[in-house]
Amino acid sequence: MSSASGMLATMAVVVLFSGIVQGYLTPLLPEVGKRLHLGPVGLNNIYLLFQVACTVLTPLLSRLGDLHGHRRLLRISLAMVAGGSLLIAVWPSPATLAAGVALQGAVVGFFPLLVGILRSRAPEQNRKGISLLVGVLLIAVGVGGLVAGALSERHAMAGLWTAVPVAALAVVAGLLLPDSDTPRGGRFHYGAAALLTSGLVAFVLVLAQGGTWGWTSPLTLGLAVLAAVVLAAWILVERGAAEPLVSVRMLGNPRLAIVSGHTFCAAFGTIGFFGANALFLASSPAETGYGMNLGPQAIAAVSLAMLAAGFAGSALTPRLTARSGDRTVLALGGALTALGFLGMILFHDTLPQYVTCALLVGLATGVFESITRSVSAEVVDAHETALAVGLNELALSFGAAIGAAVIGMFFAAHVQRGTAHIAESGYLWAWGACAAMAVAGTGLAMRYRAPRAEGATPVRQSATSGDLA
Incomplete structure (x- = not known):
């Protein structure tokens, strides 16, 4: 990338895709659910699956980016989100909708990985760049919902294609971006990753389903205790690890x-x-x-x-x-x-x-x-x-x-x-x-x-x- 402004413009395309993905499905799911015979519980599970995927992938993609290169993990994240968006649009079914939103959860890696590249390649543009990218993200969330709603006025499934053209542009943008030049290397702590993932999944399930199950029900309380125990175990493992997944420091x-x-x-x-x-x-x-x-x-x-x-x-x-x-x-x-x-x-x-x-x-x-x-x-x-x-x-x-x-x-x-x-x-x-x-x-x-x-x-x-x- 020849200039900082060109790099920011390319990053803005990636963030545009992120906002579209986060905004376009919400107005579509009620009607899509009817077409796919998904009731309120099924639709809630789709939202829950996306929340769980986002929560789990946030620390994993961020840490892997710091270890193995921000651009490499950004490209992997882009491929996952683009693939999930295409899967939902081409073969809409309960199974592909679930698989697609799980893949779209990798959208949470975009911002941390882009900031890693930005801080390395153009630290003098850090504040300006982040403010620009946040602005694009917020507008894209709103535009995604409006465009999807407009496309679905005549055919409910048409709105599922909203993210696909933007996905193609974002993948190209990911190929054009430079890599960060910060020191990297080290070992990915798989045991710590398993503990963190399990604890976060349990915690998110409590937050998302506690109102439905009852906040004082045995299931809710049991999951809350499990989340606390597993996350406490994760902290102990991280303290003793030579190369922790997330530094306790x-x-x-x-x-x-x-x-x-x-x-x-x-x-x-x-x-x-x-x-x-x-x-x-x-x-x-x-x-x-x-x-x-x-x-x-x-x-x-x-x-x-x-x-x-x-x-x-x-x-x-x-x-x-x-x-x-x-x-x-x-x-x-x-x-x-x-x-x-x-x-x-x-x-x-x-x-x-x-x-x-x-x-x-x-x-x-x-x-x-x-x-x-x-x-x-x-x-x-x-x-x-x-x-x-x-x-x-x-x-x-x-x-x-x-x-x-x-x-x-x-x-x-x-x-x-x-x-x-x-x-x-x-x-x-x-x-x-x-x-x-x-x-x-x-x-x-x-x-x-x-x-x-x-x-x-x-x-x-x-x-x-x-x-x-």
Whole structure:
């Protein structure tokens, strides 16, 4: 790749594919499920399979990239996601849908591996590049859903082809990207990988199915105990390993811990509430006493507007950090999130009021996703970049999953008597929980100290690294 700008443009194609994959199936699955004779349980299992695949593959692909080359693992990840997308489109069936979404779970490797290449090849572009890629990702998620919905208006299965053309472009982009030049080598700890995978699978199953099974049921509690025991065993194995899968020292890095904790708190509301946001917009005031009575296209438009606000937030982040510092921008992301959800509690009677608050949450999403990915890449040595970003991605996934589970608990506890409708109080509790977690994330952000403050050597940034090309 002849220039940093050309490399960023090529990376943007890969991230575009990532966003499309994460956005296009959601509006299609209800109708596709009917065509494939999949009921609500079957469709929920498809979502669950994707969550499990993402959780398992995040640390594995990131670590393998640090060991054996970021470009090599990026190409493998691209092949997996492209293959899964093609499989779903060409042979739609319950079996191929399950296999396809499992392969698509490798999409979680894109961002950590791309950041590994970026930090190695153009460290002066790290902040600018990450902000650009986050913005493209957010917009692509919204566009993917809109395009898939439009293609499926005449034929439900047509939308399954949404990701295929973009997959071809992304595979070509992966062939054009350079490799990182960070030192690599070492042994992949398969025993630690097995323990980590088992523990994470059990943990995700508890989060995803606890509401269905019952949070105090023997199955839920048993899996929770199993996850805790297996993950504890994994930590013991890692402590004694000469070449650990995930360095326990990295998990003890105070800066990475603070950033990942902030990511968890921010994702709890901004991403965890995304599905519930559509429910509120679709609710009829005549039936429930609240809501905006919007149809699918209008809801998609609001969602896209939120993601566009996220793009703006991501684009502004490098400028803000150059002027105010990382800690201030981390705190700003949390404060904007809290303000947005507090606004929903107070102002949700009219569409302009509610959308204004939703756009504030969207803006905060772009800020926190950009700053946390940038900082997590810079607080570790270059040869651990992909894994550090991968751990932050795990924090984001867990925050979103736990947020969705907690919101689901509030909804289940506040059902209008004699109906299946959620009472307005359920939303008030949900918005309050999201705001409280955002405040907690802001508190964590205020404890962050930049490496320079403790004598460490930060990644050098050019004078213009705060500007988007």
